[in-house]
Amino acid sequence: MTVLGVLLGVSMLAGAAGRAPQTPSPAQPQTQKPPVNPDAKAIADFNERVKKYLELHNTIEASLPSVPDRTDPKRINDYQAGFAKQMTAARASARPGDIFTPPVRKIFRRVIRHALRGTSGRELRAEIIDEYTRPVPLRVNGSYPSDIPLSSVPPRILEALPRLPEEIEYRFVDRQLILFDNHAQIIVDYMTNALP
Amino acid sequence: MRCRSLLRLTARSLAIFAAGLPLVVPAAGHQNKPAGPAVAITLPQREGSLKFAVIGDSGTGGRQQYEVAKRMAEAYALFPFELVLMLGDNLYGSERPQDYEQKFARPYKPLLDAGVKFYASLGNHDDREQRLYKLFNMGGDLYYSFKAPKQDVRFFALDSTYPDRRQIEWVERELKGAGEDWKIAFFHHPLYSSGGRHGPSEDLRKVLEPLFLKYNVSAVFAGHEHFYERIVPQKGILYMTSGGAAKLREGNIRPNSPITAKGFDDDNHFVVMEIDGDEMFFQAISRRGETVDSGSFRRRQSDTTSGGPASR
Numbered sequence: 277m278t279v280l281g282v283l284l285g286v287s288m289l290a291g292a293a294g295r296a297p298q299t300p301s302p303a304q305p306q307t308q309k310p311p312v313n314p315d316a317k318a319i320a321d322f323n324e325r326v327k328k329y330l331e332l333h334n335t336i337e338a339s340l341p342s343v344p345d346r347t348d349p350k351r352i353n354d355y356q357a358g359f360a361k362q363m364t365a366a367r368a369s370a371r372p373g374d375i376f377t378p379p380v381r382k383i384f385r386r387v388i389r390h391a392l393r394g395t396s397g398r399e400l401r402a403e404i405i406d407e408y409t410r411p412v413p414l415r416v417n418g419s420y421p422s423d424i425p426l427s428s429v430p431p432r433i434l435e436a437l438p439r440l441p442e443e444i445e446y447r448f449v450d451r452q453l454i455l456f457d458n459h460a461q462i463i464v465d466y467m468t469n470a471l472p
Numbered sequence: 473m474r475c476r477s478l479l480r481l482t483a484r485s486l487a488i489f490a491a492g493l494p495l496v497v498p499a500a501g502h503q504n505k506p507a508g509p510a511v512a513i514t515l516p517q518r519e520g521s522l523k524f525a526v527i528g529d530s531g532t533g534g535r536q537q538y539e540v541a542k543r544m545a546e547a548y549a550l551f552p553f554e555l556v557l558m559l560g561d562n563l564y565g566s567e568r569p570q571d572y573e574q575k576f577a578r579p580y581k582p583l584l585d586a587g588v589k590f591y592a593s594l595g596n597h598d599d600r601e602q603r604l605y606k607l608f609n610m611g612g613d614l615y616y617s618f619k620a621p622k623q624d625v626r627f628f629a630l631d632s633t634y635p636d637r638r639q640i641e642w643v644e645r646e647l648k649g650a651g652e653d654w655k656i657a658f659f660h661h662p663l664y665s666s667g668g669r670h671g672p673s674e675d676l677r678k679v680l681e682p683l684f685l686k687y688n689v690s691a692v693f694a695g696h697e698h699f700y701e702r703i704v705p706q707k708g709i710l711y712m713t714s715g716g717a718a719k720l721r722e723g724n725i726r727p728n729s730p731i732t733a734k735g736f737d738d739d740n741h742f743v744v745m746e747i748d749g750d751e752m753f754f755q756a757i758s759r760r761g762e763t764v765d766s767g768s769f770r771r772r773q774s775d776t777t778s779g780g781p782a783s784r
Contacts, residue, residue: 343604344604344612345604345611345612345613346604346605346606346609346611346612347604347605347606348569348605348606349567349568349569349571349572349573349605350569351604352601352602352604352605353567353568353569355601355604356601396674396675399674400674400675403670403671403673403675406670407596422565422566422567422599423564423565423566425595425596425597426596426597426633427596427633428596428632428633428634428661428673429633429634429635429636430635430673430675430676431635431636431640431675431676431678431679432675434634434635434636434637435637439636439637439638440636442638445634445636458600458601459600459601461599461600461601
């Protein structure tokens with residue numbers, strides 16, 4: 277089970293424990309909705325927003341001239357620039373927090389902090405920050421500068437966070453977490469203070 | 473640190489002087505050949521063997537890259553290797569078409585013209601879309617495997633910058649399904665390292681090494697650290713770091729590291745290798761043409777976790 281799963285499970289148990297004294301009276305109607313774990317709800321919402329982004333990504337990608345798996349740099353550059361331009365136009369109204377909603381940001385910070393606890397976690401945090409060489413301007417739909425290395429994301433973090441489609445990746449920029457479209461090479465969304 | 477570097481430089485200069493070699497730093501772009509002896513190949517060069525080279529952190533487009541590339545061409549003339557494994561950071565900085573040219577196609581032109589195939593893995597400096605570049609032979613994938621043209625060898629190129637569950641599941645599937653005697657993984661971040669700047673990727677090791685052991689991987693090559701380091705075999709696996717085909721972090725190998733079998737952080741380098749049957753032979757060559765490490769290694773057997781020791 278992932279760290280996220282563990283935390284959600286604990287949260288559910290905590291919720292259940294909190295309700296324990298309030299034994300429903302036999303008089304209560306049987307149609308009462310089951311309690312919803314707020315974390316699970318937020319993650320489901322996150323997944324839904326990612327899915328919607330991916331649908332747009334796929335629609336635009338399908339409209340672009342196809343690029344062979346083995347091609348030359350000019351075609352790679354043209355494809356990438358065209359993709360980014362169209363994605364940006366289609367998401368002109370996108371704002372920070374559209375995908376990393378406030379409840380999701382809260383959960384992610386907690387999950388990442390949990391994954392990075394202890395001595396090994398501190399070392400891992402240093403490893404992530406290690407590749408941060410200079411500030412990257414964070415802007416939704418902004419391109420990721422090619423002269424800045426991408427942070428490596430350790431398995432422990434990737435295991436802890438909700439799984440993404442292969443076109444989108446989590447990456448750290450200093451302490452910030454971004455959603456990175458690795459085909460269009462744009463920042464889909466970002467959240468501050470993701471790393472403790 | 474500065475004093476240590478000066479001492480190292482002095483020691484090297486003395487060694488070069490003692491060897492009667494010209495103590496000349498080649499001027500950028502004006503040298504046909506970096507100073508130093510001609511490359512001499514010490515590998516056995518057996519008939520039918522698989523011959524290949526390994527480079528890491530190569531894509532600067534700078535003088536050092538070109539000089540190492542020239543040494544590789546010299547080595548090729550003596551030891552015609554079929555392929556080159558690239559351990560990531562294939563293109564530093566901008567990645568315009570002219571960068572692909574300057575940082576890859578031009579320095580390695582003699583090899584490319586000779587039909588040598590390069591197989592890239594991606595580093596943290598690499599644009600993800602390099603996967604589409606025809607001369608990197610990634611087939612559009614961030615991670616992939618391929619069977620070597622000779623001997624019973626399969627290579628696995630992994631993306632160590634983003635080892636998500638999807639990739640780890642793929643690694644397990646691929647390793648499990650591979651029937652080759654030799655399974656060799658290559659990627660950017662070293663699982664073992666004595667580097668003072670980066671050090672090992674221990675979290676990645678916890679995920680990958682059990683799979684390497686379970687499915688009988690014999691050798692693992694990585695870059696990222698800008699030096700050469702052959703690790704004392706770990707659980708029977710040969711780990712080698714080769715991240716100095718253009719970049720160099722001089723004096724960065726921690727002295728007296730118990731896991732270093734051989735380290736070289738004085739100059740840039742590349743590695744040539746040969747596999748014949750159960751044996752692998754390796755030779756690391758510096759930008760100056762000197763052999764800085766060589767030896768052999770026996771592949772791990774499927775019924776044991778112990779491989780043969782690397783030896784000089």
